[in-house]
Amino acid sequence: MEPIIFTKNLTKKFGDFIAVNNISFSVEKGEIFGFLGANGAGKTTAMKMLCGLLVPTSGLGKVAGYDISTQSDSIKRRIGYMSQKFSLYEDLTVRENMQFFGGIYGLRNKEIQKKIEYYHDLWSNNEMFDGLVGSLPLGWKQKVAFATAMMHDPDIVFLDEPTGGVDPIVRRQFWELIYKASDQGTTIFVTTHYMDEAEYCNRVSIMVDGEIAAMDSPKNLKIAYHTDTMDDVFYQLARKAQRSETV
Amino acid sequence: MNYDIEVDNISKQFVKPDVQALEDINFNVKTGSLFGLIGADGAGKTTLFRILTTLLLADNGSAKVHGRDVVKDFKILRSLIGYMPGRFSLYTDLSVEENLQFFATLHKTTIEAGYHLIKDIYRQIEPFKNRRAGQLSGGMKQKLALSCALIHQPKVLFLDEPTTGVDAVSRKEFWNMLKNIKNQGVTILVSTPYMDEAVLCDEIALIQNGKILSIAPPSTIIAQFPDVLYSVSGSQIGKLLEDVSKFQDIKSCFSFGDTIHVTLNQGDIKGLQKELIQRGHPEVVIDTIVPTIEDCFIRLMQ
Structure with a gap:
């Protein structure tokens, strides 16, 4: 089966600066793929190319079967995206946000209703759906943002630091949502600064200075770097970075 | 025992949206120590910082910083404290050096006078001193903000989530810088959502929904865990x-x-x-x- 994300020598330059340098990797359908790296390593640039928001300078990339250079509109229909900055409408209710984003993706009212009912049952928190998003605790906002990114049953969902700043219990509940989506066949592409969350991924890549410095299952990475924590694997790789403080 | 921060029954309620941001908060920070406020977003950490840095009035209770009342003595207090807010708050269209100069001048001092305190931090960004602050990487912005908060040699330093969104390697570096600042005699109150940073503090308060769950040195909190x-x-x-x-x-x-x-x-x-x-x-x-x-x-x- 063809991988759901595939890149070969993917490169992005801004003037003389090579933000992403020749990265090649693939992600299988249903996989939870952790995309790690220090600040400034090139994660966001790479992720923007995969989402069809930035055209590569050179190299090849395919997402959900579409070419990232020429078919970015088709990609956008097949992916979900949750940004680290909270991006729902705070002055709409949870229900209205879901209806709005479902509508943008061209879902019929019936389909939207079905989705809302699904989360109704899952969360058994009925009052919440008719409250303004702005008044929700952060943990719930993040769960709602995830549900909204999943409205159109995307093949892949890109999560950019989805658990930054949330409390330890909600952080774990959020990962239960991720597991559930992955079990149902959605591919998860996730960035995080919590190294214990790297352990929850099937595979992780670690970017250093625009390149993928390591990529494997957390277990194999720990063996390869002779340590028993992902924190240490990350530290060994990322401290070699040259450019993070100069960009 | 001398305390540089004394918080006495502080409460704060916001009307819209209706939240009890802080409820009967009590704690003291020893002079010269590094105190951590550990909790998730929305726990009330920023509200507490704003009260202690004289930017917000509490509904009830009182607080002293370096022996001065945060309400009555707010003017004097502002020259005695350094505050690095969670959001980058320097002038993005001024250069690195201009920002530092600006904050030194505001406090009626010079870069030279406070240089010894920021030397180790500022030296790392000094090669880019002519670059506009808006053009800096996240890590460099953080170092500049810290330099600007320290240039007037404050007695007490307030850092609101300085490491949120920062990668694991840079976070370690940042905590080393904090240790050096502390060793030069500055009392530090720092907040963080990262639980692993708690052990790097002398004392911590765990805070959730505007209430403090526990205050103690990290080793004590761990020792108090009641179960196997x-x-x-x-x-x-x-x-x-x-x-x-x-x-x-x-x-x-x-x-x-x-x-x-x-x-x-x-x-x-x-x-x-x-x-x-x-x-x-x-x-x-x-x-x-x-x-x-x-x-x-x-x-x-x-």
Whole structure:
């Protein structure tokens, strides 16, 4: 089966600066793929190319079967995206946000209703759906943002630091949502600064200075770097970075 | 005992949206120590910072910083404290050096006078002193903001979530810088959502929904964990968590990276091991472990 994300020598330059340098990797359908790296390593640039928001300078990339250079509109229909900055409408209710984003993706009212009912049952928190998003605790906002990114049953969902700043219990509940989506066949592409969350991924890549410095299952990475924590694997790789403080 | 921050029954309620941001907050920070406020977004950390830095009035209670009242003595106090807010708040269209100059001038001092305090930090960004602050990387912005908060040699430094969104390597570097600042005699109050940073503080307050759950040195909080904590590991971690949670004597079970941390209501851990083997985890390994601050926090939240 063809991988759901595939890149070969993917490169992005801004003037003389090579933000992403020749990265090649693939992600299988249903996989939870952790995309790690220090600040400034090139994660966001790479992720923007995969989402069809930035055209590569050179190299090849395919997402959900579409070419990232020429078919970015088709990609956008097949992916979900949750940004680290909270991006729902705070002055709409949870229900209205879901209806709005479902509508943008061209879902019929019936389909939207079905989705809302699904989360109704899952969360058994009925009052919440008719409250303004702005008044929700952060943990719930993040769960709602995830549900909204999943409205159109995307093949892949890109999560950019989805658990930054949330409390330890909600952080774990959020990962239960991720597991559930992955079990149902959605591919998860996730960035995080919590190294214990790297352990929850099937595979992780670690970017250093625009390149993928390591990529494997957390277990194999720990063996390869002779340590028993992902924190240490990350530290060994990322401290070699040259450019993070100069960009 | 001398205290540089004394918080006495501080409460703050916001009207719209209606939230009790802080409820009867009490704690003291010893002079020259590094005190951590540990909690998730929305716990009330920023509100507390704003009250202590004279930017917001509490509804009830009082607070003193370096012996001065945060309401009555706000003018004097502002020259005695340094504050680095959670959001980058320097002038993006001024250069690195101009920002530093600006803050030195505001406090009627010079870069030279305070240079010894920021030397180790500022030297790392000095090669880019002519670059506009808006053009800096996240790590460099953070170093500049810290330099600007320190240039007038404050007695007490307030850092609101300085490491949120910062990668693990830069976070370590930042905490080393804090240790150096502390060693030069500055009292530091720092907030963070990262539980692993708690152990780097002399004392911590765990805060949740505007209330303090516990205040003590991190080692004490860990020692106060009342149950025996076990780590359970196996090859199929997802299914393992599900099966562990079905065990009758389970008090709590949470995933921690590639292991599950478990406490029991009663009974023997051997019973859990036996059951897990029966449920198809022949490789399961169970060890007794020392709790982390995150374990303690989760327990206190429940």
